[in-house]
Amino acid sequence: MMGAEKAELGLEGEAAGSPLPATKMQPLDFEHIGPLATVVESLSGRSKWRRALTSVRVVIFKAKINVLLPFGPLAVMLHYLTGKHQGWVFLFSLIGITPLAERLGYATEQLACYTGPTIGGLLNATFGNATEMIISLYALKNGMIRVVQQSLLGSILSNMLLVLGCAFFAGGLAHPNRDQVFNKASAVVNSGLLLMAVLGLMFPAVLHFTHSEAQYGKSEVSLSRFSSCIMLVAYASYLFFQLKSQRSLYSPIGEEEETSEATEDEEDEKEITQGEAICWLFVLTIWISVLSGYLVDAIQGASESLNMPIAFISVILLPIVGNAAEHASAIMFAMKDKLDITLGVAIGSSTQISMFVIPFCVVVGWMMGQQMDLNFQLFETATLFITVLVVAFMLQEGTSNYFKGLMLILCYLIVAASFFVHVDPNSSDNK
């Protein structure tokens, strides 16, 4: 998540910024040195242009992933020019959102450098899954409730299986001589919290599938809404708890990257200024929203033209977008033998989705008048529970190697294949 990316930038700037010294100096030149002259200078059109260009250079051209950026406008063009070829529109917008999501994470980190640890933590917690949230809200607006449920569930599955698996695998290959270790205690605590969050999410589904609700159809929705409010309260206390207790027990997990370990270790450089960070945050969010609109609209058409079930698209393909940034940083940290941060990224993101994004979507759906509920279908619910249980159990040992990573990836492939041949029992819900 955020901490990971900040660290990524700080440590070697693998993904961003070779000419670090030059970048570092820019803000100093314009902001922190000199009196009125700088202010006048900064207001001058030419230097503003220069600053904007510098900012653009830092943010856009430093990350290698941004070669995918042109796909965004391409998707929009395709949509308007052809009106069909929804499959291509879908794929292009998918590829186009990925770098934006990553840059969003980067901008959030940068902003978090300026604000205190508390606000930084809150920022991370909110924007961490911004992409998933935006996609879900669009789908919700279109009434595609199943897509919302499946994409969020798929995001959790992807985090637990694919991201963790790739990280363990890559880390294991990078350190072939020994098993990597991570902090057992925090892994267990975090997976315990995730398990409880998943438990809270599952009861409406279990209620539905034991056919024992009082008013068929209506009570699941009321129960889901009630549970979502409770989960949001739980999330708020979870945030409160994490931000209050900056204890060494949890500091290896770099989820709130304001812990001093993370800051010291990774030499937080503020590559762009606070104002710039905020601007970029807005710009990127708007861009992501625009592309998400096209993405969501193209789902139906893509499913037909690409000949894939919607379930597959929602559960497997959509989360790739949201998780791309976390994926990359998790792998990178595993290779650097900092598995604690990897686990924090993966499990933390899953916990946030189950405790915040999903209940939030239910509440927003409530306000919008959509009948969004927590009634995931039996297959997905069972898959989610089993996955979280097994992975939580597997993490208890405190070690990892490439074999474990490979197993997780293979499990994910099996899950993906299951969704490929899966149709919803109530296919009328497919919208």
Added chain:
Amino acid sequence: MESPQIEMGAFKANGPQGQNGGLRSTSSMVQSLNPRRTIERVLRSIRIVIFTSKLNLLLPFGPATIVLHFAAKGHGLVFLFSMLGITPLAERLGYATEQLTLYTGSTVGGLLNATFGNATEMIIAIYALKNGMIRVVQQSLLGSILSNMLLVMGCAFFVGGIVNRNKDQVFSKATAVVNSGLLLMAVMGLMFPAVLHFTHSEVRQGASEVSLSRFSSCVMLVAYTSYLYFQLSGRSNVYSQIGTEEMPNEDVAEEDEEAEIGMWESIIWLAVLTLWVSILSEYLVNAIEGASDSLNLPVAFISVILLPIVGNAAEHASAIMFAMKDKLDITLGVAIGSSTQISMFVIPFCVVIGWIMGQKMDLNFQLFETATLFITVLVVAFMLQDGTANYLKGLMLILCYLIVAASFFVHVDPHSSDG
């Protein structure tokens, strides 16, 4: 007699000997028969047992229930009043049992605790069984396990975490893991008839579940007996920190447990309180149907959520208190131990009693409750593995319990004829 000594908090050494007149001669026996003395002792006993516990403010609700029942027959109120009335009695029953165990050895004391620990739930369940309210029995016992694992533990962790805010509380991982493993196995034993039923694979629909349930119950009772034997035979010294049977020396030494009432007094109180609890339970059970109508609550909700509150009140209070004192091992022992006892003893016992009574009580809990129970026990057992507790965990457990309670609120039995 030895009353002055008892009054000053006679210790174990003096108690039994003195009361049985071991050291004195016939004169003390003559004295003990003195009516005035007896009345004095009775009054003091009453004072100690009844008036020292704040919870006993709720005692008048008991008689009020009976009055209400005969007067107004407002079922909702009768139900609520009897619930409130039983709560202090259940607590005092626990107190009397503790006091008695101070006199008996650790073995008999352990057995006493094991039996009377869930006496309230057992009494309520047996009355419901007598009335043929099989679903109520199943749901109230299952709700008791859920309440122990989620609500009692959650409140204890939460309160303990807030009181000890500066650190995470720790407890013995090994014991917690072992105990939750036992509980998981007990729940597994309970679940097979239900799984059989829901995979529609029993040989003779309806009849096989009951036979399987009865067989499983006998097996579970054997398991329970060996569990008791194992715990009491000293083999479980490793587990001595778990104060389930409250006789580990740690407890006695640290909490200065004084025998506040004499041995015979404890026995008498035990009998009196059990009698009282039985009477009130009868009114309680009879009022369930009516309460469900008048209070507009599903019977499932009443059985799963409200009834266990009564039975668990005492454990609830003591678990929270121990958590505040940073003695989480005892809290866990109380919570998990009570759940294990219910699943390994009370439930199978009710099945057997039902067998004897000719009621078709079986272990076929409905799918929703079975799934809920299994998931809950699994998740909580997992969560206990890291050996620490803080207020967030407690809060999460409590919130999960709220969600479960809400699910039962909108839950109707598929076979509502059992309602």
